[in-house]
Amino acid sequence: MALVSANHQSDLTGRLEELERKNQLLEAEVQRLRVYKDYAYTDALTEIPNRRFYYERMLQEIARSRRGAHPLTLAMIDLDFFKEINQSVGHRGGDQVLRFFSQFIRANLRQEDVLCRLGGDEFVILLPDTTPDRTAVMFERIKSKLEKMELSIDGSPRLTVSFSCGVAGFKPDYLPEDFIEEADHSLYTAKARGRNRVVAASEPLVSQTVH
Numbered sequence: 001m002a003l004v005s006a007n008h009q010s011d012l013t014g015r016l017e018e019l020e021r022k023n024q025l026l027e028a029e030v031q032r033l034r035v036y037k038d039y040a041y042t043d044a045l046t047e048i049p050n051r052r053f054y055y056e057r058m059l060q061e062i063a064r065s066r067r068g069a070h071p072l073t074l075a076m077i078d079l080d081f082f083k084e085i086n087q088s089v090g091h092r093g094g095d096q097v098l099r100f101f102s103q104f105i106r107a108n109l110r111q112e113d114v115l116c117r118l119g120g121d122e123f124v125i126l127l128p129d130t131t132p133d134r135t136a137v138m139f140e141r142i143k144s145k146l147e148k149m150e151l152s153i154d155g156s157p158r159l160t161v162s163f164s165c166g167v168a169g170f171k172p173d174y175l176p177e178d179f180i181e182e183a184d185h186s187l188y189t190a191k192a193r194g195r196n197r198v199v200a201a202s203e204p205l206v207s208q209t210v211h
Contacts, residue, residue: 040052041053043117045095045098045099045117046098046099046102046103046117047099047102048102048106048115048116048117049114049116049117050116050117051116051117051119054114054116054118054124054126055176057114058074058126058176058179061114061128062170062174062176062179064128065128065170066172070128070129071129071130071131071169071170072126072128072129072130072169072170073126073127073130073131073132073135073167073169073170074124074125074126074127074167074168074170074179074180074182074183075124075125075127075135075139075165075166075167075183076122076123076124076165076166076167076183076184076186076187077105077122077123077124077125077163077165077166078121078123078163078164078187078191079097079098079101079121079161079162079163080161080162080163080164080196081195082094082097082120082121085097085159085161088159089153089154089159092154093153096151096154097151097153097161098117098121100151100161101123101161101163102115102117102123104146104149105123105125105142108142108145109125109127110127112128112129113125113126113127113128113130114126124183131169132167132168132169132200132201133200135167135200136165136167136198136199136200139165139167139198140198143163143165143196143197143198146161146162146163147160147162147196149161162195162196163196164187164190164195164196164197164198164199165187165198166183166184166185166186166187166188166189166190166201167183167186167198167199167200167201168182168183168185168186168201169201182201183201185201186199186200186201187199
């Protein structure tokens with residue numbers, strides 16, 4: 001009887017060890033998938049969320065805004081004259097400017113705000129529970145802070161960086177495309193008015209394409 005019990009205990013120990021081994025393999029696979037997902041949603045250059053993450057998160061925030069009647073604001077940003085910056089400091093220097101700019105903006109946002117890079121020098125920020133007016137004031141303050149800073153890229157002459165920003169508030173009858181288009185119109189208006197400024201969608205829009 002004691003021998004049977006010992007064998008039973010040995011079988012149980014073996015099964016537990018096998019289950020532990022499988023659990024470790026499963027955890028390793030989950031971690032691998034998590035890393036892959038993080039990579040798929042992260043911009044490699046700036047290490048902030050990318051366009052894919054932005055669109056999925058925007059749909060989530062729109063649904064949340066509709067459910068609870070919470071304000072939701074979208075801000076679109078372009079660096080001013082980034083082509084000229086690239087020509088001045090080279091593409092490697094331009095990459096450094098983009099990395100600096102993304103970290104600077106993120107450091108001046110609230111924890112719940114979501115900063116993403118769309119591509120090139122284009123960035124977008126989702127601001128839950130925030131109105132367009134409050135967002136415009138916040139980005140005016142951020143813009144003023146940036147204007148006082150000078151960058152030195154690889155020993156090149158110091159340069160200053162500015163941005164144009166378009167702001168729009170979500171409305172219950174909007175499709176996601178309407179929300180994006182309104183913020184985009186505001187951004188083009190800011191650029192058409194001379195750049196280095198913030199324009200909220202409540203202001204008259206300028207129907208002009210500015211590159």
